[in-house]
Amino acid sequence: MPALHVRLGALAAALALSAALSTVASAQKKYDTGASDTAIKIGNIMPYSGPASAYGVIGKTEEAYFRKINAEGGINGRKINFISYDDAYSPPKTVEQARKLVESDEVLLIFNSLGTPPNSAIQKYMNSKKVPQLFVATGATKWNDPKDFPWTMGWQPNYQSESQIYAKYILKNHPDAKIGVLYQNDDYGKDYLKGFKDGLGTKASMIIIEDSYEVSEPTIDSHIVRLKSSGADVFFNITTPKFAAQAIKKNAEIGWKPLHFLNNVSASIGSVIKPAGFENAQDIISSQYFKDPTDPQWKNDPAMKAWNEFLDKYYPEANRADASVMYGFIVSQGLVQVLKACGDDLTRENVMKQAASLKDFEPLGLLPGVKVNTSPTDFAPISQLQLIRFKGEAWERFGDVLSSDVGG
Structure with missing residues (x-):
């Protein structure tokens, strides 16, 4: 027994x-929906057409990068299925595409959808559905709000911090400046303007003219003429690439030579400076947090070599002078890092948890000293910038890498 x-x-x-x-x-x-033993379904929304179509190359770079990852065996053995739709930078269209991605395509998350107005239009929807709206391609300050919007996270340095850095520079080096501001009349433009005024503080009266334009306008020439006639000797240019190139051209055409600050989302040599004419862009000041592919100092840099090898194999037709291609390369590494960290727990909740646990991550392509850091209370992955000045046919860095908590 x-x-x-x-x-x-x-x-x-x-x-x-x-x-x-x-x-x-x-x-x-x-x-969760969108993930399995063999695949991870990622959604994306880009302006492949419309007034911000210059940014469409970001989506093309990301698609190429995920092809590279898949060719190398995927992420923890799973292939990325990247589904990218055009919204023409039109918020109602963004809403339509987001619903399609979440409800029909059943993606795990939406990654790096572009633009402040488009992302604003889907933020509440994404959070109510508890679907990650991860590493959005816009520097609006509001993406860093884990308390009210725990499913939305930014990526690049925020607009208010960037413009505060310009304001501090003007206060220190040009205390008697008469400033003219041109900004896009939406959340993106107003965010930059707010940061700039906050940075000027009690000296905000140095701004003698503020002029706004609509993205539907074919040209901003009349706005530039108005700014010149105000007598401003410093120009803060808050525009997307198409309008940034127009502004630089028009300034030269009418002989207006203010100290010109250009927001970093339009600092691409390939899509802005070259079309506007190198000779017209001399001494423009902007800021940067990743390596400029056209800068000869990075010629033998390992990150630049890796970038060129990736493009040779997966996106040979890319315009290598376009900073947006480098941006797409860097942010794609961010997503891969998060998904790797998720291991076999590919729930939406864990995606956000891992995205909020990045520590001193250095994707290839960032400037020396710039690192990616997040926490459950800090949804702003990159918060450092360096001032740059356009000389000859390239940007030159000057000063120190500045943290975006400058002034606030």
Whole structure:
């Protein structure tokens, strides 16, 4: 009898162990909609057409980068299925595409959708659905709000911090400046303007003219003429690439030569400076947090070599002078880092948890000293910038890497 007890006891123990192991195995693999043993479905929305179509190359770079990752075996053995739609930078269209991605395509998350007005239009929807709106391609300050919008996270330095850095520079080096500001009449433009005024503080009266334009306007020439006639000797140019190039051209055409500050979202040599004419862009000041692919100092840099090898193989037709291609390369590494960290727990909750746990991450392409850091209370991954000045056919860095908590 005792032997039977022993055998039954051993069998019970074996069954218990096998049940425990299968529980562990299933606990190790957790999936939400959009993830499985073999694939991870990622959604994306880009302005491939419309007034901000210069940014469309970001989506093309990301698609190429994920092809590279898939060719190398995927992420923890899973292939990325990247689904990218055009919204023409039109918020109602963004809403339509986001619903399609979440409800029809059933993606795990939406990654790096572009633009402040488009992302604003889907922020509440994404958060109510509890679907990550991850590393949005806009520097609006409001993406860093984990308390009210725990499913939305930015990526690049925020606009208010950037413009505060310009304001501090003007106060220190041009205390008697008469400033003219041109800004896009939406959340993106107003965010920059607010940061700039905050940075000027009690000296905000140095701004003698503020002029806004609509993205639907074909040209901003009349705005530039108005700014010149105000007598401003410092120009803060808060525009997207198409309008930034127009402004630089028009300034030269009418002989207006203020000290010109250009927001970094339009500092691309390929899509802004070159079309506007190198000779027209001399001494413009902007800021940067990643390496300029056209800068000869990075010629033998390992990150630049890796970038060029990636493009040779997966996106040979890319315009290598376009900073947006470098941006797409860097932010894609951010997503891969987060998904790798998720392991076999590919739930939306864990995606956000890992995204909020980045520590001194340095994707290839960032400037020396710039690192990616997040926490459950800080959804602003990159918060450092360096001032740059346009000379000849390239940007030159000057001064120190500045943290975006300058002035606030």
